[in-house]
Amino acid sequence: MDAERSQPDQFPRRYLEPRHIEPRHLELLREIAARGTLAAVARATHRTPSALSQQLRTAERELAVKLVEPDSRGVRLTPAGQLLAEGADEVISSLARVQARLDAATGDPRGLVSIGTLPSAGQVLLPPLLRRLRESAITLTLDDFDIAEADFAARALDADIVISHSISGGVPRGAEGLISTVLAREPIDVVLPADHDLAGKTELTAQDVIDHDWLGVPEGYPFDAIPVAIEQLTGRPVHRTFRLRDNHLVESLVGAGAGIGLLPRFSTRPAPGVVLRPLIGVRAARNIVALSRPDRHERLAVRTVTDHLVRIGLELMAEYGVEEG
Amino acid sequence: MDAERSQPDQFPRRYLEPRHIEPRHLELLREIAARGTLAAVARATHRTPSALSQQLRTAERELAVKLVEPDSRGVRLTPAGQLLAEGADEVISSLARVQARLDAATGDPRGLVSIGTLPSAGQVLLPPLLRRLRESAITLTLDDFDIAEADFAARALDADIVISHSISGGVPRGAEGLISTVLAREPIDVVLPADHDLAGKTELTAQDVIDHDWLGVPEGYPFDAIPVAIEQLTGRPVHRTFRLRDNHLVESLVGAGAGIGLLPRFSTRPAPGVVLRPLIGVRAARNIVALSRPDRHERLAVRTVTDHLVRIGLELMAEYGVEEG
């Protein structure tokens, strides 16, 4: 085996290559594309903007291409930079896939999985999840937020799994580049004071509820699609008194006679004095969806947690007698 | 946008992750799998074995897995190490694919392409190739070798493109993990002294040639398949006088009356005193095949050179009236 000795210069020496792509540079470009500014990437990756700026310069020198251009206050990726940012997903995902294979081969899934969730879904999904993970080597980080449907996708930059919801369709808006997994389909019921006129009915129609005072959610929040649908169906406006985010706050105000509202069925255990009634004739349900960046989804621990959430979602639907789809 | 500030620890800090795969480590494992020993990898990559040994230890510490085991004089990859070595192809190829896209987007293909070739094929393929690349930013490194069919694949470790040949089938043996591109199908003709008894015929059969003295090639060399086939066809042994590698040496010895031989049609311009006659009834042709490692094949410059070689091969076959397949 003296082949290497007789032709030692056949092997490509890295420093002779005109351009040499490093994964670290690809990751940087991808983060810039996702977060917009160097400063945001710096905060997210616990580094200084200066470090990133230097790294960009070395990448540009290495590749002999301009990657960013000044743009008002910040920077903008050049076409070449965008090209590489898109390619980064491919490289980083394949790397994560290899890592997942190693994890699967060498033992149980392990490591830190960060979950961000909207409170109502987390309230019902997370306790069973913690129970199931108690024996495992997976540790969780949790964060909660109640935000507009289109903003959930942005949280997938920081969390491995974002538990989101969507009424518009199966996948929340803005989640195009993400892996989305539907965990459950949860009916949205009307919440009423127990002594309300409508409380005697077992099911409510749009006509039943249109002329009462409503406690709504801010615009852009998924629940808001339901009053909008009722308005379209009846041709009359819904009278919204407040626009609130927190479901428990809505419930207590409904109990105080401030109006009627909408609450998700699984996470609402009605207090004495309020009752839930299903709404029929209107598409009144939300999809609870897990979102992950493709590369994060490849991690075995992340996949395992997602699988658990799917099973928990199925059990929830079975418990409440909700059919799939 | 104070989302990052309010939850700065959501981003996965690398040093918190239980295992973190680095492409450099994958590449090292792949090279170990391909070359067998650390020392061979060290020679090929212009580093000391010590550096590689240290790198292996850090990789093992990072991944919390044993990657190599002592094995007689050298090392052997553990199952985990093999797993990663296989995954390395995937990662490195996707990296090369991104690089190729960048090359394609930012200008002409450029850089150094190393070619290893068997002399006869190189003799006809490389001059047209050099002509076509004269205007380009691609520079070539050349190496030539005349080796057994199964040994060509090993050269693809060191060269971007290995121009090989095969009689056994479309793809040379041992080229399983490689990208192989058939460049041409070249007939192998019988070379005779011009005053030989058989020179009067325009075509020769196995029966015609079986009883003459033969100048053969060493065993394992593709041309040797033809006399073997003739032996099987006629049931009689071929009488081989010499076993030589160099085609021009064979030609001159045939001219000197040492026997008859076999020569590839494209690269043989018979000197005065010798003639070529096609052999019929026997599968007497070789495939000229370009071999590349998958990741090297992704490089735009490598792909460009391969494409040129394909066109040159087609032109050669048209020039000599050889049909494809």
Next chain:
DNA sequence: GGCATCCATGTAGGCAACCTACACGGTTGA
């Protein structure tokens, strides 16, 4: 219009990572 804010980008210096040089122990084959 001035000023605070946010952004990116330089420079200097510390620190860690990587590699080479060299020495050493184990295995193989002449």
Next chain:
DNA sequence: TCAACCGTGTAGGTTGCCTACATGGATGCC
């Protein structure tokens, strides 16, 4: 038994990456 390889450890130099700090440009608010 000895020479030839192989992998591994240690010491030390060089490089590369990052932080801290200062600077200049763009934006938006009072």
